[in-house]
Amino acid sequence: MNHSLFSPSQAATVQVIRDEALKSASLERTVRLDVVLPPAFDPASHGLYPVLYMNDGQDLRRLRLKATLDALYQQQALRPFVLVAIHAGERIHEYGAAGRPDYLGRGNKAELYTDFVLEELLPYVQQKYHVTSDPDQSVFAGFSLGGLMAFDLVWRNPDAFTRAGVFSGSFWWRRKAFEDGYIDADRIMHSLVRSGRPHHNHRFWLQTGTLDETNDRNHNGIIDSIEDTLDLMADLIRQGIPDENIRYVEVAGGRHNQETWGRIMPDFLRWAFGRTAPQPADAWLPAGALPSKRNWGSAQRLNRQRRQAAKIAPQLAEAAVPAEPVLIKQPVSGEYPAYYENYLRHVPDSIDPVELLEKQGVHALALLGSLTDEQALLAYAPEKWTIKEMILHILDSERIFAYRALCIARGDQQSLPGFDENAYAPASEANTRPLADLLAEYAAVRASTVALYRSFAPHILDKVGLANDHPISVRALVHVVPGHEAHHLTILHERYLPLL
16 A cells, blocks of 8 residues: 655655555565655656665654755755665664674564565565666665664675665674673674675765764773774775775764754765765765764874873963862672672772762763653563663662661661662653653752762761661762662663664
C-alpha cells in the first residue's frame, strides 16, 4: 500500500510517499519506507535518478527533511535524486557491523539487514522508483548506530554504493567491555577498515558534535565520539583513501539528536547531490560548524590544545594561585560493604569525589535535557527501568546515601535502614511526571548533596556508623554517590542512547 504523506503545493517541492509493500524474507517483517521524490519527478524519463538510502527513516519529520529539501531545490542547489528512508525495526539488533556483534551481542542481525538491503531493497526500489544501480550515484546515510550500519554497508559493498554519510556515528562499537581490559584495538569498525581494502571511488562524509557526549576514556581532552571518528579517518587515509575523499564536519555545541543532524543536513546533501563541488570556504555550513580542510588526527588536535595551553600558562603563573582543595581520599577496605566496590571503582583516585559529583550534574542535565518526554519513557529491554525511572532511582539513592552520611557525621550510632530499589522504582510513578520536572528535582537534590558534603571537615570523614547492619564511613558515602551515578550513566550511554 502506498499513499502520499504530503502533497506538493508548488513545482519546487518534494513529494513524500509512504510505501508499505516491501515484505522482507531476511528480516521477517514488512519494512516501511518513506520515499521522497524530487520536484517534477518523471518515472518515464530517459535517465535514472541518483538515490540516497537512509537508515532511521521514521525520523524524517524530526529531521525536517522535507523543508530542507524544498529550500535546497528552490535554490537550485541539488541535482534531482530519490530519497529512500527506511523505518527501523529491531534497531539495536539490525544495525551494527555485519557478522560482528558487539560485546553485549548487539547488532546480531546486522548481517540479515545487509542481506535485506542488497537482495531485497535495492531491486525493489530500482524497479519501482526509477533509480540508478550505479554505485557512484548511490549513497547510504545514517545516524548514530544507523550511521555505523551505513558506513559498514558502503565499506563492504562498493559494488552497490561508494559514498556514505555518517551523522554522530557509533564508531565506539567494540568487542570488549571497559572493565574486561578494553583497548582501542577492540573497536570493531576500525579493525574492519585496517584489515580491508578501499575502493578507488570510496567517499565519506562524517559529522560529530562537540556535545555528542562527555565521555573521555583516556582523559586526553577529546570526547570519545570525536576521537573515534578522527581515528577512523586516520585509518581510512592509511588504507589509501585520499584526503579530499573525506569530508569531516564538527558542529560546535552539536548534540546527539535530530535537531543537530537536521541543522547540518544541507551540508551533507550538497556534498552528496550538489550541483557544484564542495567549496574551500565551506560557505554551506551553518553557524557553529567546523569543517576540517585537512583531516584532524587525534594527536594533532591534542598537540594544538597543548600549544594553546602553553601560551596561556605564563599569564596564569603571574596570577595569584588559590589554595588547592583538600582531596578526599578513597576509602579503604573495611570502611564499606564489599558490594559497593562496583560503584567505588568508577571514582578515580585523582579527582575529588565532590568535584566529580558537580561535573556529573552538569553532564547529566545537558544530556537528559536533550531528550523528549517520549524518549525518556524508553526501556532498553522488557522489565527494565525507563530513563525516567532511572533518573528518580538516582535521586532516591542519592538522598538516602546523603542522609546516611549526615546521620553518621552527627554521631548517630543506630543501624540505618536499607531500601529495596526494585520496590521504590514503580512506587515513584516517575513515568507519570514531565521530564523537565524530574530534571529540576535532580538539580535541587544535587545542589543539596554537594553543599552537605562540602561542609564535612576532614575528621568527620573518618567517622563510621551502621547502614543496613553494615559498617560504613562518611568518606565511603561521599564516594558512593558519584560512583553510583557513574554506574547508571554508563548503562544509559551503552544500552539506552543507542536505541534513540
